[in-house]
Amino acid sequence: MQGAYMGKILRVNLTEKKVSESPLPEDYIRKYLGGRGIAARLLYDIMTPGTDPLSPDNKMVWGTGPLTGLPVQACSSGWVVTTKSPATGTYFRSRCVSNLGIMLKRSGYDFLIIEGKAESPTYIYIENGDVEFGDASSLWGTTTDLAEYIIKNHLIRNPRVETAVIGPAGERLVKYAIVQCGTRQLGRGGMGAIMGAKNLKAVAVYGDKPIPIANEDVLKELVKEQINQLSAAHGTKRMQRYGTAAIHTLINQIGDYPYKNFRSTYFPDHEKLNGEGRVRKTIRNAGCPNCIINCWKFTYVKEGPYAGAWVDGPEYETFCTFGGLLDISNLDATIAANQLADLYGIDTISAGITIGFAIEAFERGIITTKDTDGMVLRWRDEEVMMKLIKKIAFREGFGDLLAEGVKVASEKIGKGSEEFAPHIKGLELPAYDPRPVKAHGLGMVTSNIGGSHALGYGTQEVFGLPTPVDRYTLEGKGKLTKFNQDRLTWGECCIWCTFPTRSEWHKPDLLTKIVVAATGVDFGGFESALKIGERVWNVEKAFNVREGFDRRHDTLPARFLKEPIPDGPSKGQKFELEPLLDEYYQARGWDVATGLPTRGKLEELGLKDIADDLEKMGRLR
Amino acid sequence: MGKVSVKFYQDIRDAAGTSLAELEIEGPTPLPLFLKKLVGRFEKLKPLLENLQTEKAAVIVLVNGRAPIPISSEVLMGGEEISILPMVDGG
Numbered sequence: 001m002q003g004a005y006m007g008k009i010l011r012v013n014l015t016e017k018k019v020s021e022s023p024l025p026e027d028y029i030r031k032y033l034g035g036r037g038i039a040a041r042l043l044y045d046i047m048t049p050g051t052d053p054l055s056p057d058n059k060m061v062w063g064t065g066p067l068t069g070l071p072v073q074a075c076s077s078g079w080v081v082t083t084k085s086p087a088t089g090t091y092f093r094s095r096c097v098s099n100l101g102i103m104l105k106r107s108g109y110d111f112l113i114i115e116g117k118a119e120s121p122t123y124i125y126i127e128n129g130d131v132e133f134g135d136a137s138s139l140w141g142t143t144t145d146l147a148e149y150i151i152k153n154h155l156i157r158n159p160r161v162e163t164a165v166i167g168p169a170g171e172r173l174v175k176y177a178i179v180q181c182g183t184r185q186l187g188r189g190g191m192g193a194i195m196g197a198k199n200l201k202a203v204a205v206y207g208d209k210p211i212p213i214a215n216e217d218v219l220k221e222l223v224k225e226q227i228n229q230l231s232a233a234h235g236t237k238r239m240q241r242y243g244t245a246a247i248h249t250l251i252n253q254i255g256d257y258p259y260k261n262f263r264s265t266y267f268p269d270h271e272k273l274n275g276e277g278r279v280r281k282t283i284r285n286a287g288c289p290n291c292i293i294n295c296w297k298f299t300y301v302k303e304g305p306y307a308g309a310w311v312d313g314p315e316y317e318t319f320c321t322f323g324g325l326l327d328i329s330n331l332d333a334t335i336a337a338n339q340l341a342d343l344y345g346i347d348t349i350s351a352g353i354t355i356g357f358a359i360e361a362f363e364r365g366i367i368t369t370k371d372t373d374g375m376v377l378r379w380r381d382e383e384v385m386m387k388l389i390k391k392i393a394f395r396e397g398f399g400d401l402l403a404e405g406v407k408v409a410s411e412k413i414g415k416g417s418e419e420f421a422p423h424i425k426g427l428e429l430p431a432y433d434p435r436p437v438k439a440h441g442l443g444m445v446t447s448n449i450g451g452s453h454a455l456g457y458g459t460q461e462v463f464g465l466p467t468p469v470d471r472y473t474l475e476g477k478g479k480l481t482k483f484n485q486d487r488l489t490w491g492e493c494c495i496w497c498t499f500p501t502r503s504e505w506h507k508p509d510l511l512t513k514i515v516v517a518a519t520g521v522d523f524g525g526f527e528s529a530l531k532i533g534e535r536v537w538n539v540e541k542a543f544n545v546r547e548g549f550d551r552r553h554d555t556l557p558a559r560f561l562k563e564p565i566p567d568g569p570s571k572g573q574k575f576e577l578e579p580l581l582d583e584y585y586q587a588r589g590w591d592v593a594t595g596l597p598t599r600g601k602l603e604e605l606g607l608k609d610i611a612d613d614l615e616k617m618g619r620l621r
Numbered sequence: 622m623g624k625v626s627v628k629f630y631q632d633i634r635d636a637a638g639t640s641l642a643e644l645e646i647e648g649p650t651p652l653p654l655f656l657k658k659l660v661g662r663f664e665k666l667k668p669l670l671e672n673l674q675t676e677k678a679a680v681i682v683l684v685n686g687r688a689p690i691p692i693s694s695e696v697l698m699g700g701e702e703i704s705i706l707p708m709v710d711g712g
Contacts, residue, residue, distance in 0.1 A: 234708045244711030316712035503710040569686020
């Protein structure tokens with residue numbers, strides 16, 4: 001018996017207000033497994049190269065994995081969206097861990113494709129296979145929390161509905177607008193702007209259909225072993241206590257911190273702003289259903305100027321981007337800024353990085369108060385951070401420029417500011433400096449979605465897990481990066497939580513057995529899993545190649561290539577781009593000179609049709 | 622003769638009962654030997670410092686911000702700063 005899949009794709013056309021269903025192709029399950037894999041392939045199939053990401057022709061593929069909604073640890077609420085990003089112009093995948101994925105599956109669908117543009121503000125409601133288009137005119141302009149509340153309690157009148165809503169930033173097409181899903185987000189890459197461009201305020205889903213499991217007894221036994229492995233892992237215990245902020249001190253101590261817009265990699269005041277501080281502010285530990293890790297931390301500010309602020313977080317990235325990156329060491333301010341970003345619907349990483357860039361440009365005299373609506377931009381200024389978050393979200397004055405992200409903002413400002421605008425392919429860098437972590441940095445440079453740490457995290461260099469690797473050496477980093485990317489890609493097909501999977505708190509061979517028990521499909525062991533990951537990576541790469549991307553775009557701003565880190569534990573480090581790229585392309589089996597895929601590699605992966613596509617465009621080597 | 626400073630973080634600090642220690646070394650000292658000396662002074666660190674750089678490791682040991690690989694390859698000369706941090710993931 002095949003389990004874990006619902007077997008259907010739902011397609012919603014907002015322009016025509018039409019809904020259709022199609023079966024989930026059996027061969028796609030075998031080749032791409034599910035989640036990010038099938039969503040990437042579907043997007044490749046249905047998108048026309050050159051499509052404007054903010055046009056009605058852009059598509060969003062919302063995808064669940066076979067493990068979404070199952071009684072398995074560290075996976076059950078995971079889901080993804082693939083689309084073309086307005087921030088990068090590349091393929092994009094955004095990942096979320098809200099219960100919307102579970103509801104989508106229990107409503108009868110593995111995947112949801114959204115296309116077109118509604119005539120007026122609209123929300124979509126999916127309930128057990130029925131789809132309604134609702135009028136969201138009265139919700140247009142509202143913050144994410146209010147929109148969610150009204151949709152659940154007044155329009156649909158079912159508080160168990162799961163929602164994905166945009167705020168004012170998404171409506172205004174801020175290039176890094178997010179989609180708020182309960183207290184979690186579809187972050188990065190402007191997912192909220194795409195919904196805004198489609199006049200789509202929200203997606204709401206409710207379902208109560210059972211999800212089949214192929215071998216339930218076997219699965220139960222395997223999950224017992226999974227719990228044993230996770231319970232024994234030291235990382236699980238630390239994450240239960242500190243959440244993702246557990247790594248804040250480590251990243252600083254290895255000299256990888258994005259202090260003051262990456263001018264330095266060591267934050268002197270880091271002890272005022274770390275995971276222990278968050279423990280003191282945490283009023284509730286939570287997490288995905290069926291997961292013992294419980295990494296979500298609800299924090300609340302009880303007194304002082306930010307009293308009343310609360311957030312599900314801040315996560316590590318936000319600790320930095322609304323904290324040390326701006327030389328801010330007041331956790332209360334970071335919590336309040338995080339809450340504002342969630343309410344307005346902007347990405348905390350991209351917003352913080354963009355603000356940091358603006359402060360440096362101001363400090364250097366490249367921009368002045370004439371450009372900033374009279375504001376003096378300074379480090380360590382919480383008020384500046386709060387004001388700019390609002391200006392960006394509402395595209396007010398100077399915020400309108402920053403709402404375009406650091407790539408576009410630096411190109412418009414000019415005067416050499418491009419050299420210190422931290423992004424890769426238009427996506428703002430995460431809170432790691434690529435210079436002192438060669439594989440981790442290479443993972444960001446070659447990521448199919450631009451400057452993200454999440455697609456190929458160099459755990460071996462940063463945490464020493466599953467086996468330690470020296471972070472400064474160059475040799476072997478191309479191969480290591482390919483392994484990390486393929487592993488995480490497979491994980492997001494299933495859809496495993498990234499943290500315990502990449503550090504192997506639960507072992508890969510156990511995870512592959514769980515997938516087989518749940519689905520009844522013999523996907524093979526970990527070697528086969530890596531092959532699926534590699535195949536999906538190549539589909540994503542082909543999407544980008546079709547859009548004109550190649551080796552020239554796998555790069556970093558001058559700061560990271562030319563300026564040695566001036567101080568701290570990683571003093572003197574630069575990012576050695578060319579030799580790292582050479583080895584990476586070799587490991588991938590791509591053309592080293594251009595970074596383009598080869599027919600041999602694509603055919604080896606069963607992607608002959610994609611090789612033919614690229615050849616017709618003159619984009620195959 | 623030289624001094625080596627050791628910084629303890631998060632639950633390692635709780636186990637050590639302090640956030641900072643300074644130990645004297647008598648000339649060049651292999652890191653494993655130094656860590657044994659550290660355990661002699663802070664007994665509760667013993668279980669935390671076992672199985673370093675294996676999948677069972679409870680902590681990460683940095684010398685001047687860098688993890689020596691393998692641990693036995695590092696020889697302390699005096700003046701180093703050692704950081705002992707919990708094994709984590711996240712971000």
